[in-house]
Amino acid sequence: MSDADRSADGPTVTIARSPIAAPEPLVPHRGWEVSGRRSAAALTITDLTPLAKVAVRAPMDGAVQRALGAPFGRAARDGAPALDGTLVVGSGPGEWLVLAPVGTAGEVREQLAGIVTEAGEFGTVVDLTHGRALLRLRGEASADLLAKVCAVDLSDAVTPDGAAFRSSVANLVTDVVRDDAGGVRSYLLHCERSSGQYLAAALLDAGAEFGIDVDGFRDPGI
Numbered sequence: 001m002s003d004a005d006r007s008a009d010g011p012t013v014t015i016a017r018s019p020i021a022a023p024e025p026l027v028p029h030r031g032w033e034v035s036g037r038r039s040a041a042a043l044t045i046t047d048l049t050p051l052a053k054v055a056v057r058a059p060m061d062g063a064v065q066r067a068l069g070a071p072f073g074r075a076a077r078d079g080a081p082a083l084d085g086t087l088v089v090g091s092g093p094g095e096w097l098v099l100a101p102v103g104t105a106g107e108v109r110e111q112l113a114g115i116v117t118e119a120g121e122f123g124t125v126v127d128l129t130h131g132r133a134l135l136r137l138r139g140e141a142s143a144d145l146l147a148k149v150c151a152v153d154l155s156d157a158v159t160p161d162g163a164a165f166r167s168s169v170a171n172l173v174t175d176v177v178r179d180d181a182g183g184v185r186s187y188l189l190h191c192e193r194s195s196g197q198y199l200a201a202a203l204l205d206a207g208a209e210f211g212i213d214v215d216g217f218r219d220p221g222i
Helices: 063-068 105-119 142-149 193-206
Strands: 002-006 012-017 026-029 032-035 044-047 052-057 075-077 087-092 095-100 124-127 132-138 164-169 172-178 186-192
Touching (some): 052 105, 063 105, 132 142, 142 193
Antiparallel strands (some): 026 032, 132 186
16 A cells, blocks of 8 residues: 655655556645546546545444435535535445545544544444545536446436435446535545555546546545
């Protein structure tokens, strides 16, 4: 998950790397190696694996869910006062995935543990940052691309902005979140780390007819 690299000043620093091959130029970002590539294409794919990813499990429809502000099947930004700058995803019954800026996993995990304790319910909080891969598709053709590899109805009536679901994408179990960015249709796709490169390659292949291009990581990423 990480290697020892040498910085320009000489000392050894630890650089974490995504399982998804990053196009050059490669640049360091808060302990991660990311792509600095910039694309103006109408449809882009971006590797967001460096984002903090923390999983929460607690009773469905309980105090923790009310505190997080995201029921099953929905995503909410800044669901709790302590979680400013995050995206909380109701990824399953009694399951939540909290996405936050790079390098904040420890802080977010502590905040979530506090929420669970205050709720008085049995729950677990686990940092998944280095164990999962995360991608963003952005562009009006993103739904057309996903329709080629996913059988879910992606119309606005069924999966509007903020919808979250778990489905097969290119024959891979994937958490999908409709998360429009700047008024442009956009989807987050979350999977096991070991499948990240496969998912990225499958999406690039399916998006070739739409002119998909790779766009590098941009802070804050969510």
